[in-house]
Amino acid sequence: MPKDFRATTLERAIGRQLAGWRAERDLSLAEAGQRVGFSSAKLSMMENAVQPSVPVDVMALGYVYQVPTPEWQAVLLRVQYAEQARVRVQTNGPNFDPAADFANLVYEATSLRVFTTDLVPTVLQLPGYTSRVMQNDDPVRTARLAMVREAWAARLSDRDPLAVHAVFPEAVLRHAIGGPRVMKAQLLHLMEVSGHEAVSVQVVPRDTGPYPAMGSPFTLLGFPHRQHNDVAYLETFIKGEYVEEPGLTERCAQRFASLQDVALGAGESLELIAQATAELEQVVRTCS
Known part of the structure; x- marks a missing residue:
């Protein structure tokens, strides 16, 4: 996890999407974590944007939840964009106002x-x-x-x-x-x-x-x-x-x-x- 992580609104939206996938399948955190090989704590932190979601984890959840491919790919793109945006902020981005x-x-x-x-x-x-x-x-x-x-x-x-x-x-x-x-x-x-x-x-x-x-x-x-x-x-x-x-x-x-x-x-x-x-x-x- 990045030092002193602060979730963006995009990352919070991603977390809500992941929680929505699990809720649609009526799975508890423990049940979902067991299926995908995550601890329930890790899954909870992803859904609540306490830690950033990474592409491989989103792919794994999409596969385990049997989410339609276009849907999980769309979320994957958001995750990648959020990750790149955070890097730009941490490096202060281009000096352009x-x-x-x-x-x-x-x-x-x-x-x-x-x-x-x-x-x-x-x-x-x-x-x-x-x-x-x-x-x-x-x-x-x-x-x-x-x-x-x-x-x-x-x-x-x-x-x-x-x-x-x-x-x-x-x-x-x-x-x-x-x-x-x-x-x-x-x-x-x-x-x-x-x-x-x-x-x-x-x-x-x-x-x-x-x-x-x-x-x-x-x-x-x-x-x-x-x-x-x-x-x-x-x-x-x-x-x-x-x-x-x-x-x-x-x-x-x-x-x-x-x-x-x-x-x-x-x-x-x-x-x-x-x-x-x-x-x-x-x-x-x-x-x-």
Whole structure:
């Protein structure tokens, strides 16, 4: 067993699968262990992911339990993957941080489809808005967001500018980040950039009800070279993650298209942004 073993969620799922096989055959730990030549303690530790399962043991259990070959082979692949993943973690893996690299992809991309749930998309934020959002956050992450915004700004005046398609719920317009003045400036900026031919802003109105990808923000980037597949980027305050498997990025593309279908058109969205801006102007005047 690896020193100071800590089971991953995958290894725990494997353990549950092994326990499920035994339960389906109505065997006790002692009975199953006797048939396969394991101690009941070892089998219990495998099922509870107290120790890692190894391929040869999974093969033995599959044979003794008479599990259909495709089923035990699928579990065997998971065991092998979990084993390789643990080695990568123990050796610290490649020194690559998607959150730190994301600004580079924004600079290289030709299209960016972004769906946010709480905030104005990073590339469309003003510095004042970003700083208020991140005022209690990690300064490194704040700097990275600024790099993303700057990467897009640098592309806006290119002969081949980065095409940005943004969708977000109306709640983003109503959440006065940094107070009325900061938010008003941000909304005015949204109105300004949405007039650029390379920028599309669509708002999902609050009376829409449930809609695709609700609560699951993501960014999908497309690139000019045929050898470079689309990349989806997901981020939390803990880390950023790239998703590159074509089947998954295609699902993101389909989900984004569905979001565009339920959102207001560009013209109606601009009207809604203007309405929210006017409401903030009234608040600013009242507070003056």
